Amino acid sequence: MADIVLFKQYDIRSDQRLSEVNINEVRRYSGMRDDSLDGVIDECVKEAMPVLSYKVSYMRTMIDWESGYPLFLGVGYKSENLRTNLKGCDEVIIFAATVGIGIDRLISKYSHVSESKALFMQALGAERVESLCDLFNSEMNELVSAEGKYLRPRFSPGYGDLPISVQKDFVTVLDCPRRLGINLNDSFLMSPSKSVTAIIGITDRENCDINNYDKESCVHCGKTDCEYRK
Template identity: 30%
Template sequence: MPFYNGTLFTIDRKEMLRYAGMNPKAPDFPKEKVDEAIEEALALAEPRGIWKVLPYDPEKGIVQGKSPLLLTGNSIRHHLSSSFSVAVMAVTVGDEIEKASDDAFRNGRYVEGLLLDAAATTATEHLADQVDRLIQKEAEKDGQKTAWRFSPGYGDWPVTAQKEFARIIETDQIGISVTDHSMLFPRKSVTAIIGISKCSQRPAPAKCRTCSLVTCPFRH
């Protein structure tokens, strides 16, 4: 299975500030702290990824692997209805940024902690985009197309599927585990599935439209 040792040269400032809930036009906007958080996050990030392509039975909703995985939820089954293979992927930026963020919060440096956390989230999504593009390019070599990536917790695909899904990806090989509460560790990690088929695939929707958490403050 392919491993991906990604590189992070920068962090999208606009996206980072969205996660942090900050307005760059505010009179008290902490520009220097933002710059410092980006620099520290880039220094602490340990980007790693893993992915593989597996056969998929769209009628039964089963991903084939060492142990077949039955996908539950109408949204994920509908999303993959034209796919006969899927790419399963996971990425992480490690836990050093999170440790630095937690340390800042513990010591009363709340702005620094918030910015580091937002920078880590942004970096994780950027890394997921890199692996996603790599999968797209590999599929194109065989004349196939990919659907946008879909993660446990999107739509009605329960987040409780995370542990079994992580197992089929073998996320432990890049240091990702799943807690008893179905949370990924390191927390700044992402798992996802990407449908592959000969059919023309629909474009990706706004990310927040695929999430069922309508009260999320980042929703737009």
């Protein structure tokens, strides 16, 4: 798959991570700490599930380390955090994932009539696109495992000192407007809002613990007082 953009559209039934919503995560994203509003969350899930679609566009490419910083797809990234993340990697997978515009419509609708449901819809959308990324990540992991290689934790534009503006390159290269319906606004934010772009380093060395993904992804974040910091 080197340097070729590939596309996946998932059938919701194909994997439990898609067919079943992780209610714990929805609670966590919405700031709920107990199950007293699970009934409302269930209503949101029922309304949202039919309008979601799960799509990923991705590409595997070589990293050029000549300048000391990672360079791929013809662009050098002068980011210390990304350099650290990709240390020891010869290749990366870059990908874009989205659960579609439907959830944005629901968020917008409820922001006018029920702010609590808007909040739960936001949380649900976040949980859905993260689940999609996790599923894609595990598929990629299987792929590189077969080659005796390992994946680094995924790293997104906007983490640490990697500017969010690099999203522009990813969205163009991955043909996002056409394949996924992802477009950027002038501030480099994606629409549909429940979309993710990320970089996953591929390395020969078993230097990271898959189980510690989440923890590593928090390391670069400056918000040290975050209650979700791991």
